[in-house]
Amino acid sequence: MSPLLQLHAVEKGFGGSPVLKGINLALRGDSYISLLGPSGSGKTTLLRVIAGFDEPDRGDVILDGKRIDDVPTYQRNIGFVFQNFALFPHLSVARNIGFGLENRAIGAMPAAERRDRVAAMIELVGLTGLEERGIAQISGGQRQRVALARTLVTEPKLVLLDEPLGALDANLRTRMRDELRAIRERLGVTFLHVTGSETEALAMGDTVIVLANGRIAQADAPDTVYSQPASAEIARFLNCYN
Numbered sequence: 133m134s135p136l137l138q139l140h141a142v143e144k145g146f147g148g149s150p151v152l153k154g155i156n157l158a159l160r161g162d163s164y165i166s167l168l169g170p171s172g173s174g175k176t177t178l179l180r181v182i183a184g185f186d187e188p189d190r191g192d193v194i195l196d197g198k199r200i201d202d203v204p205t206y207q208r209n210i211g212f213v214f215q216n217f218a219l220f221p222h223l224s225v226a227r228n229i230g231f232g233l234e235n236r237a238i239g240a241m242p243a244a245e246r247r248d249r250v251a252a253m254i255e256l257v258g259l260t261g262l263e264e265r266g267i268a269q270i271s272g273g274q275r276q277r278v279a280l281a282r283t284l285v286t287e288p289k290l291v292l293l294d295e296p297l298g299a300l301d302a303n304l305r306t307r308m309r310d311e312l313r314a315i316r317e318r319l320g321v322t323f324l325h326v327t328g329s330e331t332e333a334l335a336m337g338d339t340v341i342v343l344a345n346g347r348i349a350q351a352d353a354p355d356t357v358y359s360q361p362a363s364a365e366i367a368r369f370l371n372c373y374n
């Protein structure tokens with residue numbers, strides 16, 4: 133099976149300082165990938181380049197066999213879940229989730245189909261009964277679910293999640309880990325989950341990619357990354373250096 137996403141020698145810098153220094157990557161479909169790295173290592177920059185929000189200085193991003201530059205934004209099949217959720221505070225839970233469908237150039241989707249898709253997502257992420265609530269009247273965990281549902285309702289093949297659990301308290305973070313894994317598995321999509329927490333990365337990913345100094349230092353199954361870190365730097369970062 134050809135990879136869902138490929139990056140070839142992707143470089144990106146800001147004002148002359150390089151951040152991504154030649155990233156090569158191939159992600160398969162239907163998988164959970166953790167992208168782990170210390171703060172400032174370029175994780176968000178990499179996600180933004182993959183999403184097409186920022187253009188790489190050099191190299192190619194290929195989704196489903198096509199360079200993303202050659203595909204209109206609304207046809208890219210990529211979803212993005214922001215760390216602070218970026219919800220519309222004046223809209224209800226249901227309107228927030230439906231917003232992605234109302235504003236895509238996907239032709240006229242009949243209102244009934246839109247309603248059905250939103251209702252299915254509300255059920256999937258466990259928000260039944262809260263459809264008409266405002267964003268100010270729901271908890272942090274529920275906001276996280278709205279953000280996820282708003283992205284998933286557009287049926288992306290690849291979902292980019294930037295520190296998706298960062299704004300939640302410790303208990304909720306642990307619970308949402310299981311839910312994120314279950315939701316992904318149910319839909320059969322690919323999640324690329326950025327985190328600075330080694331515990332979170334190892335617990336969630338089928339594959340853990342470690343970003344260090346603008347390069348991919350390791351990409352392996354979580355137990356391999358933990359037991360055979362590719363460098364002393366990664367070992368130190370994983371707290372298992374002795």
Ligand code: ADP
Pocket residue numbers: 146147151169170171172173174175176177178
């Ligand atoms: P991470 O997500 O791993 O914490 P980032 O990708 O946010 O890392 O940032 C990597 C580096 O790139 C940092 O040094 C940051 O200051 C720099 N950087 C990111 N975005 C910009 C930008 N828009 N302009 C200038 N520098 C940036």
